[in-house]
Amino acid sequence: MYNIRLYNSIAKNGIKQFSEKYNIVEDETEEDAILVRSSNLHSMVLEDNLKAIARAGAGTNNIPIEKCTEKGIAVFNTPGANANAVKELVMVGLLMSARPLYEALKWTSTLDGRDDIEEVVEREKKKFKGHELEGRNIGVIGLGAIGIKVANLALEFGMNVYGYDPFISVDAAWNLSRNIKRATDINELLKNSDYITLHLPLNENTKHIINNDTISQMKDGVHILNFARGGLVDDDAIIENVGGKVGSYVTDFPNKKLAGVNRVYNIPHLGASTFESEEKCAVMAAKELMEYLENGNIINSVNMPNAYMERSGKIRIGCFHKNVVGMISKISDILTKRKLNITNLINKSRGEYAYTLIDLDSDGLNGAVEELKEIDEMIRVQVYL
Numbered sequence: 001m002y003n004i005r006l007y008n009s010i011a012k013n014g015i016k017q018f019s020e021k022y023n024i025v026e027d028e029t030e031e032d033a034i035l036v037r038s039s040n041l042h043s044m045v046l047e048d049n050l051k052a053i054a055r056a057g058a059g060t061n062n063i064p065i066e067k068c069t070e071k072g073i074a075v076f077n078t079p080g081a082n083a084n085a086v087k088e089l090v091m092v093g094l095l096m097s098a099r100p101l102y103e104a105l106k107w108t109s110t111l112d113g114r115d116d117i118e119e120v121v122e123r124e125k126k127k128f129k130g131h132e133l134e135g136r137n138i139g140v141i142g143l144g145a146i147g148i149k150v151a152n153l154a155l156e157f158g159m160n161v162y163g164y165d166p167f168i169s170v171d172a173a174w175n176l177s178r179n180i181k182r183a184t185d186i187n188e189l190l191k192n193s194d195y196i197t198l199h200l201p202l203n204e205n206t207k208h209i210i211n212n213d214t215i216s217q218m219k220d221g222v223h224i225l226n227f228a229r230g231g232l233v234d235d236d237a238i239i240e241n242v243g244g245k246v247g248s249y250v251t252d253f254p255n256k257k258l259a260g261v262n263r264v265y266n267i268p269h270l271g272a273s274t275f276e277s278e279e280k281c282a283v284m285a286a287k288e289l290m291e292y293l294e295n296g297n298i299i300n301s302v303n304m305p306n307a308y309m310e311r312s313g314k315i316r317i318g319c320f321h322k323n324v325v326g327m328i329s330k331i332s333d334i335l336t337k338r339k340l341n342i343t344n345l346i347n348k349s350r351g352e353y354a355y356t357l358i359d360l361d362s363d364g365l366n367g368a369v370e371e372l373k374e375i376d377e378m379i380r381v382q383v384y385l
């Protein structure tokens with residue numbers, strides 16, 4: 001039996017994926033794995049029994065990744081599963097900054113109960129004139145699952161699209177329309193864009209990527225959209241510039257400083273909040289956890305190398321270790337000494353770490369696991385029956 005602890009409410013269809021071998025709990029328990037959305041896990045104690053954390057979503061900055069890696073805890077996310085939901089809301093944000101929809105709706109609601117609404121509307125609508133998106137320039141920072149969809153859709157609006165992503169993946173590049181202009185440095189994008197939309201992760205290199213300095217390079221009246229993470233933007237710089245240099249700031253990450261600021265549109269983190277996206281994320285996360293807990297296969301991990309091998313033999317061992325010379329021979333010496341025949345093996349690395357998955361044609365392990373754990377560079381050994 002495996003214990004899965006849920007943080008946040010997780011879509012029912014995701015939970016339904018777990019077979020009868022799983023016990024799903026919401027309270028503290030001896031959990032084998034955690035399924036989480038945006039709850040902050042940075043202060044949690046990582047117990048020895050914890051083997052995996054799956055983020056039903058994209059951003060993993062709420063998870064202590066480095067500490068997990070040091071303990072051999074696999075962290076997963078669900079790449080692309082909520083990208084369509086976010087893309088659609090970004091389009092709302094874009095239209096909200098081009099046309100004063102928010103102000104207009106607020107004003108219209110004040111007319112409640114009046115008999116002359118039709119006349120007042122026709123007389124006063126000139127206060128809410130906006131711009132068209134066609135022909136305007138948009139800069140997309142981060143061309144991953146979401147950025148690509150936003151960039152491609154902006155082309156459909158007739159916009160000129162600039163994209164910036166120094167780490168763009170080959171897959172992403174294939175999916176990007178060739179009508180998107182690739183900015184080779186961020187300044188090129190900043191100085192040309194009427195709209196700037198952020199779709200990159202928050203980390204120590206990207207924190208406050210939008211600040212007083214970068215804003216000073218932007219066009220007057222630029223509209224900034226942030227559906228990625230609050231920390232990417234220096235809120236003080238926004239407050240200083242909004243209504244002047246910055247036409248508006250649409251953010252999915254409200255906070256005390258930004259609440260109530262004119263021309264700051266605060267959306268309560270709704271990017272991924274659609275029935276469809278919550279379900280896709282939860283189902284994908286549940287499958288990743290089951291594949292890892294039952295077979296040691298790693299799919300969509302953000303801290304371990306991806307590794308997948310069909311089951312063969314009778315027993316499987318998964319070894320997470322430092323990526324150093326001689327590990328495979330140390331592992332195989334221990335198995336050979338006990339005459340344990342390897343039927344299949346894969347070894348995958350990711351930076352300083354590596355993962356070796358071994359299938360054995362044997363009924364027992366004769367103390368091999370204990371000895372494997374004693375190898376200095378070994379971080380975790382897991383047996384799959």
Ligand SMILES: NC(=O)c1ccc[n+]([C@@H]2O[C@H](COP(=O)([O-])OP(=O)(O)OC[C@H]3O[C@@H](n4cnc5c(N)ncnc54)[C@H](O)[C@@H]3O)[C@@H](O)[C@H]2O)c1
Nearest residue numbers: 058059142143144145146165167199200201227228271272
């Ligand atoms: N508002 C929401 O509800 C919501 C939903 C999903 C994701 N997000 C946020 O959006 C981010 C992007 O999501 P995604 O699914 O597209 O992720 P992704 O991993 O598919 O794409 C991120 C892209 O950012 C690029 N990147 C990294 N550092 C960069 C830098 N310094 N400059 C430019 N590009 C850089 C990467 O190369 C990658 O292509 C997530 O990290 C998450 O924080 C928010």
Ligand SMILES: O=C(O)[C@H](O)COP(=O)(O)O
Nearest residue numbers: 037038056057058059272
């Ligand atoms: O990174 C993400 O996937 C989004 O921020 C969505 O977060 P949520 O699952 O808490 O809505």
